[in-house]
Amino acid sequence: MNIGEVAEASGLPAKTIRYYEDIGLITPHRADNGYRMFSEAHLHKLAFIARARGLGFSIEQCRTLLALYEDRGRASADVKKLAETHLAEIDAKMKELADMRHTLADLVHACAGDHRPDCPILSGLAASVVSD
Amino acid sequence: MNIGEVAEASGLPAKTIRYYEDIGLITPHRADNGYRMFSEAHLHKLAFIARARGLGFSIEQCRTLLALYEDRGRASADVKKLAETHLAEIDAKMKELADMRHTLADLVHACAGDHRPDCPILSGLAASVVSD
DNA sequence: CTTGACCTTCCAGTCACGGGAAGCCCTATG
DNA sequence: CATAGGGCTTCCCGTGACTGGAAGGTCAAG
Structure with missing residues (x-):
């Protein structure tokens, strides 16, 4: 998917998605023409971030949440702690x-x-x- | 009074007071050595701004409030309207x-x-x- | 005469983007 | 085949309301 499609699907503006790439929240692949190419997993992550932002988590908190989300060995206590802080x-x-x-x-x-x-x-x- | 004194008296950091001068909220006089010189009226204004900011008014709203405050012919309705907006x-x-x-x-x-x-x-x- | 506290300006960074310019890429149509 | 449009790219500036820090001038005390 191109950035326009994931923007549509995730509800995030394309500008914001580029920004998220800039700060290392997501790392889409690149097509030969230089276009960003997003997988379903990327979209999934973006939707995750969009929801976390919607709950008021800061970008850095989102980064941590994403890391916990992708860590199959996490302890739910760590997530809960972050959420309680917020x-x-x-x-x-x-x-x-x-x-x-x-x-x-x-x-x-x-x-x-x-x-x-x-x-x-x-x-x-x-x-x-x-x-x- | 020097900036340190008004900072102390108004509760605003000196940095913030310089910023307020930058954006034209206050215009202190200058001593021969280049130091800012604040009058009681300046302090009064700064304290006014500090309280308005404390109530969450934006800088631009504070600017309007100050103008209304100094306008002896204002209508209280104008102030009330701004406050209700906020x-x-x-x-x-x-x-x-x-x-x-x-x-x-x-x-x-x-x-x-x-x-x-x-x-x-x-x-x-x-x-x-x-x-x- | 030096120390230290105070003051000055200027530049850069914060947070999370948004606007807009300049220019490349792709598809459809005449 | 040329062109028009829409989408994509990077880059840079602006937002609000400051805050931090560097480099340097000023002043009173010892």
């Missing part, structure tokens, strides 16, 4: 966002949102400092 | 993370996490494709 990252981000959301929602709630200039959102951002 | 962005990100978290937590839950190689996490990422 889960913790997600939780941390969610908490950060929730904190932001909380503060911001309060400010938005307090703001009249009319034609007048006084605005609790701006006051909140300016915080304790008085004037300038 | 609130919606936060909600979108939270939903994305929640979806990821949900799927990932299911996979993690299903994984024994022992010395054996069979792993639902990897199977889940490999999804419908059979083998290679």
Whole structure:
């Protein structure tokens, strides 16, 4: 398969697939004309990566996941550990966002949102400092 | 004040403050020796930016917020609108993370996490494709 | 006079791509 | 057989918001 076909089949843009080759995630063969040639196994890997990325794993985490996937002697504990690490990252981000959301929602709630200039959102951002 | 002092006082790294000058968010004066000289008003602005960034506003949103802040004739509706836009962005990100978290937590839950190689996490990422 | 802390500019790297240019390859059609 | 189109190639730049580091000027203390 050419890159266009695997792009279609995997859902990844061709640009992204080339990038993945650049950083050594996949190594397609080359036809005589220089075109990349992908096997079913390559497509399989790309789909794997696409799903892992979709779950928010970083490229380096995907690299590790792929290595574990291809290692028939892996321990599922290693995979689980990586996934739990990522889960913790997600939780941390969610908490950060929730904190932001909380503060911001309060400010938005307090703001009249009319034609007048006084605005609790701006006051909140300016915080304790008085004037300038 | 020198950059070190405003960095300390605003909580922003000196590097970041120089960057903010680069992109035109602040324009400190210069002493004869070339050092940046910050006034109280500059510090005030930096603290404002730091808080807005802390709430997740982008640099460009901060630029707009600053302009509104300094416009005595602004309408609070404009500020509120920007804040609500950002609130919606936060909600979108939270939903994305929640979806990821949900799927990932299911996979993690299903994984024994022992010395054996069979792993639902990897199977889940490999999804419908059979083998290679 | 030297040391060390501070300041300056500039360049490169981060992460994970995306846009676009310049040019080769292949197929179909007139 | 020429050409038009679509697909493929490489290469380089840009994104956001910084961060790290090198090379060098400045200042106050001892």
